[in-house]
Every structure is written in structure tokens, then in C-alpha cells.
Amino acid sequence: MAPPHKVQILEQTRVSPPLNSVPDASITLTYFDILWLQLNPVQVLFFYDHPLPTTQFRQTILPNLKNSLSLSLQLFYPLAGNLTLSQQTGNHEISYINGDSVSLIIAESDSDFYRLTANHARDVTEFHTLLPPLRSPSDAGKNPVLALQVTLFPDAGFSIGMSIHHTAADGSSITHFRKSWASICRSGGDLSVITSPPIIDRTVAKRFEQIQRNYFIEMEKINVKDRVKEFEVKKTDDQEVVRATFVLARSDIERLRQWVLARVEKPYRYSSFVLTYAYVWVCLVKLRKVVGERKVHVAFAVDCRARLDPPIPSAYFGNCVIGFFAELKASELGGENGLVVGSEAIRKAIQGMNEDVLKDAELCIPKLLSLSGELVLSVAGSPRFRAYDTDFGWGGPKKIEVISIEGTGAMSLAETRDEEGGVEVGLALPKHEHVDFASIFEEGLRVFK
Template identity: 25%
Template sequence: MPSAKGVVQILFEGIVKPHQAAVAGGEAPADHPRRCELSLWDLSMFSVHYIQKGHLFSLPSGDPPVEVIVERLKSSLSIALWHFYPVAGRLATEMDADGRGMFVHIDCYDQGAGFLLAAAAGVTVADVLSPSEDVPSFVRDFFPLDGAVNYDGRSLPLLAVQLTKLEDGVFLGCSFNHAVGDGTSFWSFFNAWAEISRSKEDGRGHLSKPPVLERWFADGRSPIKMPFTHEDQFIERFSPPPLREKMFHFTGASLSQLKAGANEERGTDKISSFQALGALMWRCITRLRRFPDDQKVGCRLAAENRRRLRPQLPPAYFGNSIYAIPVTTTAGELLSNDLGWAAGMLNQAVASQTDGAIRGMVEKWMASPCVYPLSAFDRQSIMMGSSPQFDMYGCDFGWGKAAALRSGSANKFDGKISAYPGREGGGSVDLEVCLPPDVMSALESDEEFTRVLSPAGR
């Protein structure tokens, strides 16, 4: 695994393996299969980075001690890995007999997840929060496997976690292979691990919502042949240009007003708060990029397919089931119309993501399998990723609610926006925004944007 840089020092690095015997009461599943096939949505993720998300916990009294936290995390992680056994495996590649393609699956041989203990000397919880400043650069060092793409999971762990000691708290960072699962799967695993951790006090390691691990295949057949013979044909090592990264906070009340205004302008009641917020970011960033009127511009919304398919996939389906829904227009048309017009376009695009539309995209991909590169997200667009509907603050490991959420350097590019629920709840949202320095500076003082932004602005 790559070494941490800057203020972060790695103190320990090891492997945690699944442990069936750790679960009392027969809750663990039967011995699992050795092989887990990958769906088309999983395979298409090979060239993007691991998902990197983590929690900041304030522990000013030093209670519980870090040694106790480490032991609790490792023992509960071993149980979580038994329930989510693909995460403890490694990717495996087999060449087709005709030499014209390859098959990739997860070898579920319980190779284990990475576990690191680190220390950030002199860094406090307040230093990480920095509500009026950019996200500090040292935050990226709270995450392992920096720079790894998902196909690297042939030799790297598919999951690696890092506990970083701060002066008055800890940061728990998780790097999760995106070919194994999407954001829904990531937070399902994280919440399951937390539930096991806090329930270990009674010796059981309880898990109330086991994952559904069987993968979805449109035609019922697997495995899927990829038309490649070498990773150079489909792997891109993407590095973004210099970017500023900042967290912006929106209260539930301000988003309700934004939603009401967009619906009134559109003459509907169908536009959601998130669609109105996406339209706001699309308009503001497009204006500040100063494109000519005829420049094509886009907004992509990450949308999951579980509930849109017929029959629906189970909510606990563990794997990838997402598409980035594209909406395009010209800069002139976007800015000459009001917020409701832009929000209405996003709403219509989401509504069109039906079972038939999804299966049409699946059929197109199966006819010509491909892997999505990060460079495909152009600087004329924005990408709204993650979701404020994920239960991120429900991850209670036994020492209270997190003080904040942050991400690593993975999957960042010009125009990438990630949404988090606000800590206070009530429909509040935090946006993590990545932009070039000049555009970010202009956004901080943009009137349309700051009118909705919370005064805290964190």
C-alpha cells in the first residue's frame, strides 16, 4: 500500500480476515462460494478509483482509548467481512481460450482487508473541519490505497481502512473497491460494520440487515467476456489539474425555499430539493466558467437502478447498480432561462430512467463492453455524485455520532460535486465541490449561490 505523506505517520499496517467463529448464535452465513462473478455495472468501474469516504470523531477526553478502539474495530471488521465476503477477496483475471478477451471475477478466498493505524501529530478536529476554508490537503492522507484504480484489486485489498489518531479525536477512513459495489453498497457495509461494533458489548456482533450478494445479469447468464487482452487497453491513470476542494452547507429551510421556487417557476410539484440544488450548481458554475453561448454544457446525476428495475432489485443488493444520467444544453440557453427550467430538465431526465431505459443501456453495453475512464467527465459539465439520502451519520461504532464526513483524493476532477446529509438533519445538505482556483473564488462570492448558502458555509 502507498505510504502516507505530510503530517500523517503510519504506525501499523496489517490484514484483517473474516472470522466466522466470532459470531454467536449462528448468525453467520454458511461457508461461502469461492467465486463471485461481476455484473456489467461492476466491470465498467475498473478504471476509476476506489470509493474513499470517512468519519471524523471528536473524543476530547481520550475516552475510549485508541487501543480499545483499534481492538473493537478489528474484531468487528472480521465479522463484517464474513457477512460481506466478496470484500475480503481479490480480483482474478482469466484469459479466454481464443486469446481475444478476458473474464474477471472476485476470488473469495478470504484474503482479507487492509487495516492501518496512523497518527497526525498536532492536528485537531477543528483543523479538519475548517468551516470557512478549503478542505485541508492532509485529509487525503487519512485514506489508504491513494491513487489505486479498481482493477488494481487483483493484488491490493478490495477494502482498506485507516484509523488516524488526532490530538482530540480520530478519523476513520475507508477505501472500498468500486468494482465491488456502489455508494449504496458502501454505506450498507459501513453501517453493518458499525452495528456489529457497537453490539459487540453483548458478545454477539449483531447484524440486522444481511446483504444480498447474488449479482444481477440482464440475461441471467454469467460470466461476461471483456474484449481486452491487456490492461493498457482499458485502464487510465487519471490525474486532475490543480483544484480547490471546499465544503458548503445548506440548511433544510434554504433548500425547501429553493425547491418551492423551482417548482413555482416550472409550474409543477415534482422537482425535488436535490434536483433544485443540482440546477443551482449547474447554472452558477457554468456562468463562472464564462463559456460562449453556443458551448454545450452538461450536468450528470448519479442515479441508482435498484428500485427502477422491474422486478426491482432488493434494497440490500450488494454490488453496483448506477448510471450517471446526462443532461445537456448550451450555456446560453441554460443561463437565459430560470432555475426552474434547469431543475425541470433534471427532473425529466431522472423520471426517464425507467426499466426499459435501463435495459436499453444494458443491451447497448453488452453489444460492446467498455470501461468508463474518469477523463470522460469533461470540464464543460458538472457531476453530482453520492447522495444525501445515504445514512452516513448512522454509522455509530459505539463512541457517538461523527462530527463530520470527508473524502479522499479519489475520483476528483473539475466539476465533481459530492452530496452528504447535513449533520443536524432536517433536510440539510453538505456539498463537497471541486473546482479550479479561479472558478472556486468566483463561486464563493456569486450572488445566486450565496443567497441559498448557509451563513456557516462549512
């Protein structure tokens, strides 16, 4: 295990929208929201290379961060609310009452900032103290949907940690909030910089009530809590798990693309997402030595906003994603043409989604939970979110880590920071597997040269 390091809490506070700036609201969850009720929070860390001593940081950076957060919550007020049960309907909703707030922890760490922001393997436990708990003892009787922590590494940089209940927002909406907060902070508190404010009105997504009813029928057939626990990554107390970042440069992705195009009957446009996903899928099957007729799976969430008829506005705030799956025999994926068949399987799943994005939508989570015990590679994040463009006024992040992939076995995806067209892949693996995976990953790229 990694050597212990200290995180000292300097301040625990709460940040709310400006008083009386937002009316009380009860936001009924749609089908797209309730899909995530039973799943664990999304946890993300953004590291910023901005060397300041503690006193200067607290006097110059922190006040602007707090003020801009308050102004951002005026627009994105559901994030200051709580997940609760409606007394009128008995259904889940997000309730916002004037004065509701978000927990914000200010801390200081003695860890090595530059080691934490590197790509090499680091013990996952080193990151846990940089994340806020989503619920604290002071939240008795409440279920907050967002918590934040800013941790200073004196004279090196700082991190912004976010824990968010997926029921409140999908990746597109979380990105919208984060970049709006950054823009307001960068402008010194000018709300007019937000040219595309969030659309909170859930009525635009309420036309799928029959799918929602069918979903509840399907969920009643399974023991949800037990199945969720089965699906979580199991690790023993003495098992050291590390997280590392694997980079596919633009030239690497282009070589993968040309390799696939040379071996398919009908050429398609294979996106960086498809090629990266397929390549990591192949590497993981080789790592786990899965062979023969056994099925291996991928699962990914797709933004439905533009794919619905009529479409939902891109600024819609909440969830509007649905899960899609692809599967192959291990022998197919682990063979000489594994990258080709993997890319085709993912491409066809996406093509099917474009044809009918809500086909069997009510089976999305039941299908995922039914795969517990199987080899399933899912994905968190996307290069299209442009996470490295999140600039609060001191430049984009030095590094981004999706911490919640530890519990799901997913990989995280983001664009590369310093090169247009590259992709960063984040993985959390047992230490002994990491060494083997790194070897398989690098050796595979040499094959495609």
C-alpha cells in the same frame, strides 16, 4: 500549499473474517460491476469528535473496531477478496479464499482536527495522508478491493478512511457495509443486530447478459485508458486545490423549490436532490463563464434495484446503478431562469429513467467518456444514504469528506448533520475558483429570498 503535517504510522495489520467462517468463493462480475473496472477507487473520510489520548484510544476503541470489522467481513466477505481474472473463463471476478484480509493502517496525526472538519477551504493535500493506499507492496500479484485507515488526532478525535474499488460495490452497498460494521461495533460484537444481511448471490443480476455483450462491443470502439485519463481533472504542480463544503439549509431548498414552482407550467415534486444539483450546475456555469450555444452536462448514477422488472432486493451487495445524463445550452442555464430549466432537465432525465431504466444501458460509460473536455458536473453520494447516521458507539460523524471527487470534478452530496432536510455540497476547486464560486453561491441564494 498547506504547511506540512506529520502522520506517524503506529501499526499496519490485516483483518480477515473469522477463520473458516466463510467458504472460498469466486464471484463473477455482472454488467453493473464491469462498468467501473477502469475507474479510480472511491475514497471517503469519516471524522469522529471523540477526544482521547493515544494510549486510551489504542486500549479501548481500537480492539472493538478491529473485532467488529472482522465480524462484518464475515457477512461482506467479497470486500476481503481480490479482483482477479478467472483462469477458467478469462473474465474478471472477485475471488475470496479463506484467510483473505483487508489492510488496516493505524496512524496518528498532528494536524488540527477541528480545522480539517470545518466547512471553509482547506488544501486537498492535507487529507491525502489520512487515506490508505488500495494496494501496497505486500499485495504483489493481488488487486484488493478495500483498504482502511484509522487516524488518531490525540485529545481531539479520529478519522476512518476508506479506499474501495467501485467494481466491488456501489454507494448503496458501501453504505450497507459501513453501517453494519458500525452497528456490530456499537453492540460490542453482536451479529444478531444485522437484521438485513447482504445478498451476495450475483445470479439475481445476471439476466442482463445481452446488455453486457453489447457494452463490450461499444467499449472496443474506444481507447478506454486514454479516454479515462482525458476525463480526469488536470492540475499543474503549482496549482493549489482546496476543498470546501457549501450548505443548503432546509429553508434555502424550500425557497429554491417555490421559485421553480412559480415559473413552470405544470408543477411537479422537485426533490432536494434535483434542486441542489440544478443550483450547483448553474453556479458552476457562471463560475466558468460558459456562454452561448456550448452544451453543458450533468451525469448521475441511479440505483436500479427497485426499478427493474422483477426488482432486485434492496440488500443485494454489489453494483446495481446506471448512469443518466442531461444537457443544456450554456445560455439557457446561465440565464435568468437557469434554475428552472436546470431543474426541469434533471427531472425529465429521472422521469425517463423511471420509464425504462435500462434504455441504452450499454452506452453509459462510452457516453461519459465521450464528454471529456466538456463541462460535466457529476455527483458522488446522496442524502438518502444518511451518512451522518454512521454511529460506531460514540455518536455520528462530525464531518464527512469524499476525497475522490478531486480526480473527477464531481460534487459530493450528503444530508446536513444538524438539521433535517438540509444538504451538504462538497467541492474541490482551484483556490482562485473557490473564492469566486463561494461568492456566486451565496449571492444566488440572496436572489431567491
